[in-house]
Amino acid sequence: MQETKPKNLPFFSELPAYFSRLESQKRVRSLDPPSGLDLCSNDYLGLSQNLKLQEALKEGIDLYGAGSTASRLVRGHRTVFEELESEFSNWVHSESSLFLANGYAANVGTISCVADPSYMIFCDRKNHASLMDGVRLSGGKKIYYRHCDMEHLEDLLKKYSGHANKMIVTESIFSMDGDASDLPALLSLKEKYGCLLYLDEAHSIGVFGEKGAGLSSAQVPSEISNIDFRMSSFGKALGLEGAMVSTSADARKYLLHSARTFVFSTAPMPAIAHAGLTSVQLVQEMNEERKKVLALAEHLRSSLQAIGKDTGNSSSQIVPILLGSEAHALDLADKLAGEGFQAKAIRPPTVDVSRIRVSINAKVEKNDLDRFIRIIQEN
Template sequence: MQETKLKNLTFLSQLPAYFSRLESQKRVRTLDPPTGLDFCSNDYLGLSQNPKLLEALKEGIDLYGAGSTASRLVRGHRSVFEELESEFSNWVHAESSLFLANGYAANVGAISCVADPSYLIFCDRKNHASLMDGVRLSGGKKVYYRHSDLNHLEELLQKYSGHANKMIVTESIFSMDGDSSDLSSLIHLKEKYGCLLYLDEAHSIGVFGEKGAGLSSAQVPSQISNIDFRMSTFGKALGLEGAMISTSSDARKYLLHSARTFVFSTAPLPAIAHAGLSAIRLVKEMDAEREKVLSHSEYLRSRLHKLGKDTGNSSSQIVPILLGSEAIALDLADKLAKSGFQAKAIRPPTVDVSRIRVSINAKVEKQDLDGFIRIIKEN
């Protein structure tokens, strides 16, 4: 639901009128269990239902119990967390990594811990909310640059070139538009103007790069060490939950002792870390699934373009169908659901333009895409 601040002491009494005003904008929860073909989740490789991963999770519960019981700095640490961090670092060619509960906690904790009010933080206009919340909590001054416009970014970097502490924060694959960053150029700007570079790889890990190691391994394999912080999630292509911050050994040590979402939070389930080891090993061998996801995504874009539909600059498994209004997006989502396709309407303020956000996973077949396109064509 669209946010509207209610600041006075009669907050609770205002809520009925607040919900009434925004009735048309209410978000509707999905049925449990979900129905219809999955055209909206982030389970890109279908691993959430993989029998080997399910077995590893059950095994992890037998080995470590149901919960971690405390933060990792108190009593919640298990050696399996460090084993997972080492395995992940080897996979994504990082010096070191730190495991946190989820991507939101990782982004908020890392950015707010590394940056402080002395920083200028240059943010892509379409960065995820977790990135922006990390920036806000850091106290640093945010400076927006136009989405993926690195000429604009350089203009701003030149303007503030005398400022000592600077950070660039962006995503590799953008979660709502499905377009990608130019990582080589970002690294060049980072080096030229003396910035830290923070990269969110949530939607690229498992899908792009050699053995699914992320867009950075695909675009800049020899320059990965120039990316100061990479955040990767286990809750999307890896089928579980949790997230990694991959960085230098010294930076990891600093985060371990200073990132508030790590220090003051109960550790993730050790069983998740145990299953995470299996997820990494499975993902490394899923080249066929990666190829299928990306080729089907390109097929969908091509067919939509022939129908005159706008998919923006999508180049990934995320394919937005940009529409003229919230009403059109909601109506189309409803018709798709009634035809057996689960694809959600995403509306302002989450995005600037209302859309159906389609995300393709490895279980989607070509005939499913054709059926989906028929519904789009009829509407």
């Protein structure tokens, strides 16, 4: 999801009117899991409902209790965190990794810790808000390049080629558009202009690459070590919560002592790390599920395009149906819900164009999608 920037934030005295406007725009929060076929969550492999993973989580609570009680640098550390970091690093071919509470904490903490006001930070225009918040907190100079436009990025890098400290920040699979970064081109530019490269693999891990090790393992398997930082979420295809930052051993040591979202946060539940070991094992064996998810996404894209719908440049399990207005997106989402499909309307300012964001998971079947497509065609 690209960053959002509220405009004209009201004073507290104006909040009632502000919330009234939100109500009229039908921004609804579901407090309980909604009914209907899931076409909107990020549980791409269905692991959140996997019985082995659930049992591992229960076992972790029996072993370690309900909470960690403190930050890892105080009393919250358990050996199981290091075991998970080691297993994860082996899986994604990284020298080292650090486990944090979630992807937001990982992105904000790492970028704001590594960069400082001396940095020029080159950001894809559609980067997730957590990436941009990390950039802002670093104090570095934020420079946007057009979404996935490597020529524009190089033009900007040339302009600032004399600047010593530079970082490129991007996602591998973009959460709202479902398109992919050109990692070979990014690595080439990183080397040519002497930049650090920060890659968010939240929507890529588990779905792409050898044994699900991420888009980097699919596009640049021999150059993975040249990516300075890779953030991988446990809250999507891995079915749990938490996040890993995979990097060099020296950089991990620096983050462990300096990343504020790590140092000053209560450690995640040790039970999550215990279950994470099972998740990492399971996901590596789910090649058939990965093939199914990507094949169904391609079927959905081609079918939608055949009936004249715009799916942008999606090439992943995330397929946007781009629409002309917010009202159309909201009405279509309501109709889909009435027909038993959970596919949400996403609107500005979260995205530039209103849409139905469809995310495919391994529990979906082709006949479900065909019925979904018929409803889209009729509306």
